[in-house]
Amino acid sequence: MxxxxxxxxxxxxxxxxxxxxxxxxxxxxxxxxxxxxxxxxxxxxxxxxxxxxxxxxxxxxxxSDAGAARAAAVIRRHRLIETWLVREFGYGWDEVHDEAEVLEHSISDRLLDGIDERLGHPPFDPHGDAIPDASGHVRREAFVLLAAAAPGHSGRVLRVSDRDPALLRALEDGGVRPGAELTVTDASAVAVDGAPFPLPAGAAAAVWLSA
CATH class of the missing domain: 1.10.10.10 (Winged helix-like DNA-binding domain superfamily/Winged helix DNA-binding domain)
Known part of the structure; x- marks a missing residue:
């Protein structure tokens, strides 16, 4: 139901x-x-x-297996909608979560499949979270939370939590987005594609890197 x-x-x-x-x-x-x-x-x-x-x-x-399948279907809707709003309507990645929360319960399966097709079946949303395919499968790779990464660790940004829009905007200003190359300097700073960047409060617990 x-x-x-x-x-x-x-x-x-x-x-x-x-x-x-x-x-x-x-x-x-x-x-x-x-x-x-x-x-x-x-x-x-x-x-x-x-x-x-x-x-x-x-x-x-x-x-359960049934619960995981249903959850993956809802997650798929939410993250495809977020990606659609960013790519097709110019939303910022800090603006899409609440819109997707509403739309995920209302769009038809036909429209969702059309969005997926138009976007080229994206595997990740704008924040780096995996988008389950129609079967519920996702692509993942080994990761480490920035707060747990040792100084000198280098990796790609895989994911940035979407919970704090203000933090998303601050990280975007520093170039911290999925795909950026980041090197941990110490607990309060990183280098993003070679450029120094002091971490905003809360960033270390909101960014995941490739391991």
Whole structure:
């Protein structure tokens, strides 16, 4: 059954383990969604009853195969829409998340397939997050969070978190975008394509590099 609320839960659970391995707990899920823990616990129980997640009391939540497939489909919609808005309508990468949150629940499969075709079946969205294909498969490579990268580490920027639009704008001003070559100088600075760049607050926890 189509349900934006269920899709939002599944999407958050899916996203939590894309760039790290620890499964999400109900309390973390409540914080992510801005909901009361009791409401999240009730919904997790409903998702488990529908076979979309696995969960034991007080333990982490994981997607079942059915839940992962449904989450990937929603993620595909969201990220294709973000890419479409940037490429075709001139949106900034800091402006597309909220628009995609609305549109992902309303466009038809036919339109989504047309967007995918027009864009040339992109594997990644403007922030570097993988776009699942129609079968739910994604392309990934080994990565390291900037905060965990040792001084002297060099790699391509693979992904920049889209949670903070102001940080996205600051990083864009410094050339920190997916595909840029970055060398870690120390905990507070990097070199971007050879040019020094002092990291804005929060950047080290929002940028992932090739390992």
């Amino acid at each position: 189509a349900s934006p609320a269920i899709d939002d839960y599944l999407k958050r659970i899916y996203q939590h383990t894309e760039w790290q391995t620890e499964r999400i707990t109900p309390s973390q899920l409540a914080l992510e969604l801005g909901l009361a823990p009791s409401s999240v616990t009730e919904m997790v129980q409903k998702l488990a009853a529908q076979g979309l997640v696995t969960h034991r009391p007080y333990g982490p939540v994981a997607l």
